Amino acid sequence: MGLPAKQRTSRSRRERGSHFALKQTTSAKCSKCGANNLPHCACKACGNYKGRQAIPTAKRAARAARRKKTLGK
Ligand SMILES: [Zn+2]
Secondary structure: OOOOOOOOOHHHHHHHHOOOOOOOOOOEEOOOOOOEEOOOOOOOOOOEEOOEEOOOHHHHHHHHHHHHHHHOO
16 A cells, blocks of 8 residues: 655645535525525426426326325335
């Protein structure tokens, strides 16, 4: 296994770690239902994106109900 050639100074360690901070995430509100969602993404609650139905939520709800029925046995 390789070993570091030199001991890193505390300054160089800190400088490397200066890029590790987490960025604040941005969120947008859905224009249809008002739920928080990621910008440039379809709404996870209602499937709306740019005024049109991007995700068929009725189909998804039917599938969830079907799964619940089979798993609930
Ligand atoms: Zn929505």
